[in-house]
Structures are given as structure tokens and as C-alpha cells.
Amino acid sequence: MSKYQKVLVAGVLVVGGGALYAQSIQVRVNPNIRINASSFRTSDDRPGPDSAQVATMFAALERSDPAICEMTVDMLGNWWGGSSERSVGRLSDVRDDGALRNAFGGRVTDPAAIRTLSASLSTDNPCVRRAAARVLGHSHSPETLAPLRSAFRSGNSRLREAGAMGLGMAEDLESHDALAEALRDDDLAVARMSAWALGEIEDGRSVEPLSRALRSNDRDLRLAAIWALGMIEDGRAVEPLVPLLRDGDATVRLAAIDALGEIEDERAVDGLVNVLKANDTATRLAAVRALGQIESVNSVSGLMPLLEDRNEELRFETAEALGQIEDGRAVDGLARAARDESPRVRRAAIEALGEIEDNRAGSAIAQALSDRDVEVRRAAVDALSQIDLESAPRQLLDALKDQ
Numbered sequence: 001m002s003k004y005q006k007v008l009v010a011g012v013l014v015v016g017g018g019a020l021y022a023q024s025i026q027v028r029v030n031p032n033i034r035i036n037a038s039s040f041r042t043s044d045d046r047p048g049p050d051s052a053q054v055a056t057m058f059a060a061l062e063r064s065d066p067a068i069c070e071m072t073v074d075m076l077g078n079w080w081g082g083s084s085e086r087s088v089g090r091l092s093d094v095r096d097d098g099a100l101r102n103a104f105g106g107r108v109t110d111p112a113a114i115r116t117l118s119a120s121l122s123t124d125n126p127c128v129r130r131a132a133a134r135v136l137g138h139s140h141s142p143e144t145l146a147p148l149r150s151a152f153r154s155g156n157s158r159l160r161e162a163g164a165m166g167l168g169m170a171e172d173l174e175s176h177d178a179l180a181e182a183l184r185d186d187d188l189a190v191a192r193m194s195a196w197a198l199g200e201i202e203d204g205r206s207v208e209p210l211s212r213a214l215r216s217n218d219r220d221l222r223l224a225a226i227w228a229l230g231m232i233e234d235g236r237a238v239e240p241l242v243p244l245l246r247d248g249d250a251t252v253r254l255a256a257i258d259a260l261g262e263i264e265d266e267r268a269v270d271g272l273v274n275v276l277k278a279n280d281t282a283t284r285l286a287a288v289r290a291l292g293q294i295e296s297v298n299s300v301s302g303l304m305p306l307l308e309d310r311n312e313e314l315r316f317e318t319a320e321a322l323g324q325i326e327d328g329r330a331v332d333g334l335a336r337a338a339r340d341e342s343p344r345v346r347r348a349a350i351e352a353l354g355e356i357e358d359n360r361a362g363s364a365i366a367q368a369l370s371d372r373d374v375e376v377r378r379a380a381v382d383a384l385s386q387i388d389l390e391s392a393p394r395q396l397l398d399a400l401k402d403q
Contacts, residue, residue: 168197354383
């Protein structure tokens with residue numbers, strides 16, 4: 001398991017990586033906010049709320065402050081009902097017994113509850129409309145898909161938008177063609193939500209219509225399409241995405257960089273290497289991370305100079321990326337970076353040398369065993385265990401004397 005996979009399992013990448021443009025989409029498109037890892041879903045075998053529980057929840061949402069309502073709905077379909085935090089994550093005198101929380105983590109099967117949720121798709125309250133779309137979509141059943149598909153065919157644009165959200169959350173393949181057609185909807189909010197839904201469905205058929213949407217005059221539709229293409233991870237999206245690396249809008253550029261990193265296709269390398277020369281640090285950092293994800297040896301020569309950049313974060317991310325790429329041509333530069341003034345850069349360089357597993361790194365790693373920073377010394381021990389050096393056993397024995 002890679003370092004980045006470990007971070008994903010910890011749930012950190014939900015707000016990492018492409019957060020800058022993803023948050024922009026969330027604000028304007030109002031997509032559901034959920035953990036981006038299907039293995040975390042717990043609803044498949046759990047019963048969902050009955051009609052009384054739905055009525056209780058939705059009556060409370062209707063009465064609540066809009067901001068509080070939105071924060072509550074953010075949680076629908078995530079880890080509601082999870083038991084891991086019940087004993088230590090809640091105060092002892094809490095009055096909620098968890099029944100309602102638990103119910104909304106499961107599938108809705110009660111016909112009366114489904115009717116209530118379906119009716120709520122038409123409410124004037126956007127938060128409640130969003131809640132209904134999320135709960136119906138989260139249930140992943142024919143009975144809950146039917147009202148969402150019906151809403152998506154409505155002449156009311158707000159109803160179509162809610163339907164698109166639910167269909168995206170349900171990852172409804174049967175609605176793919178209708179969602180792709182809706183990218184040209186007269187209501188831009190519907191078009192944006194449809195793009196988001198196609199990203200959730202992750203079907204290669206979406207690449208062509210989403211690529212066309214990249215030419216839209218609406219910035220937020222373009223952002224939603226970029227994000228969706230990154231989610232689909234199809235190499236055919238590289239060609240339409242690469243020109244956006246030169247877009248005049250910084251948020252669009254960052255979104256395109258992150259999407260190309262997600263796609264992990266070698267054809268994006270030249271464009272991303274050119275971005276390393278950009279004036280703004282945020283763009284260069286994003287390009288470094290994307291190149292690390294792609295893991296192409298053809299990016300090593302472009303990355304190497306950044307190990308000596310004035311910006312500490314760039315030096316750190318570059319060392320991390322080179323460790324992911326694992327090419328021996330980076331050994332000399334990383335050995336120099338192992339003497340960087342920043343402890344975190346030194347640690348990243350040593351970790352990268354361990355990943356590359358080149359015997360030429362032995363001297364740099366051995367010197368790091370006496371580094372003044374304990375995390376650097378720890379990284380050196382790990383790196384020695386990865387490289388086949390005759391001196392490693394003796395050096396590791398010496399490390400046992402470390403305070």
C-alpha cells in the first residue's frame with residue numbers, strides 16, 4: 001500500500017488533492033458530499049428509514065436554519081450509524097439513541113417513506129430537495145430510482161437538477177444517455193449536476209460528451225466536466241484536457257492538472273512538465289503531484305531542478321513524486337536533497353531513495369542515520385531495509401543504540 005493509498009484510507013483525500021476546484025463545484029452545483037471510496041459504503045444490507053422516521057427527519061429539516069440543514073444533509077449517506085465513534089465520540093448525556101441516525105445509513109424500502117421522499121423532490125426548500133435526492137439515490141433500488149428518473153424528465157429545472165443528483169449518487173447506468181444529453185440543458189445548473197453525475201457513474205461512454213462540455217462558456221460547467229473526466233480515468237480524456245493547462249483561469253488549470261493526475265496517462269507528461277515552469281507555486285505543486293501519480297520516467301528530468309527550488313513545499317513534493325516514479329536517474333539529486341535544510345525535505349528524499357532501491361544511495365542513507373531529526377533517522381532505517389546493501393545489517397544494529 002502506497003503512502004497516498006494510506007492517506008485515502010484515512011479519509012484525508014476527501015479534502016486533499018483537488019480540493020480547490022472540487023469545493024468550487026460543491027458550492028455552485030451542490031453535489032452530495034461523501035467519501036470517495038465505494039468500499040466504505042455500509043448501506044447495502046442495512047434497513048433504511050421507515051415512513052415515520054422520514055417524516056420526523058424532513059419535518060425537522062424544513063424548520064431548521066438553512067445552514068444547519070445543509071450541514072445535516074452533508075452527512076446523509078456517509079457513515080450514519082457507524083458504531084466506531086459511538087462510545088468515545090459522543091457525550092455521555094446525549095439524548096439521541098441513534099435510531100434515526102442508524103436508519104438513514106440504510107436503504108429505504110418502506111413504500112410510504114419512498115412516497116414522502118418523492119414528494120419532497122418538488123419542495124421549494126433546496127436543502128430538503130437535496131436531502132430527498134440523496135436518500136433516494138443512496139438506496140440504490142428500483143423503487144427509489146423510479147422517482148429520481150421521473151424527476152429528471154420533469155419540465156421543472158429544479159426538479160431535474162435534484163433528479164440528476166440522485167441518479168449520480170445511485171450511479172445509475174441506465175440514466176447515462178439522458179444525463180449526457182442534459183449536458184446541453186438550457187438550465188446550466190442541470191447541466192452542471194449532470195456532469196457531476198456522469199463522473200459518479202464513471203462510464204467510458206461519458207468521455208466524448210464531457211469533452212464537448214469543456215468548450216462551454218460556463219466556467220462551472222467546465223469545472224464539473226473536468227472533475228468528471230478525472231473520476232472516469234479514461235486515457236481518451238487526455239487530449240481534450242491538456243489544452244486547459246494553459247487556460248486563463250487558474251482554477252480551471254488546477255482542475256485539469258488534478259484530473260490528468262487521476263487519469264495517470266503518459267501522454268499528459270509533456271504538458272505537465274511544461275507547467276512546472278509556471279509562475280505560481282500552486283500550479284507547480286499540482287503538476288508535481290500529478291506527475292508523481294502518473295509515475296513516468298519521462299518526467300524525471302523535468303522534476304529534478306525543483307529539488308533545489310526556493311520553496312520548501314515544492315522541494316518536498318518533488319522528492320515524494322520522484323519516490324513514486326522510482327527511477328535511478330533521480331538518485332544523485334535525492335542524495336543532495338537528503339542534506340536539505342528542511343527536515344521534512346530530508347525525510348522525503350530518504351524515503352524516495354528507499355523506494356528507488358538503488359545501491360548508490362547507500363552512503364546518503366547511512367549519513368541520515370545520524371541526522372538530528374528523529375523522523376529522518378527513522379526514514380533511513382526504513383530505507384536501509386529496502387536496499388540490498390552488505391553494510392545494512394551492521395548499520396541497523398548501530399541504529400539500535402539510538403536514544
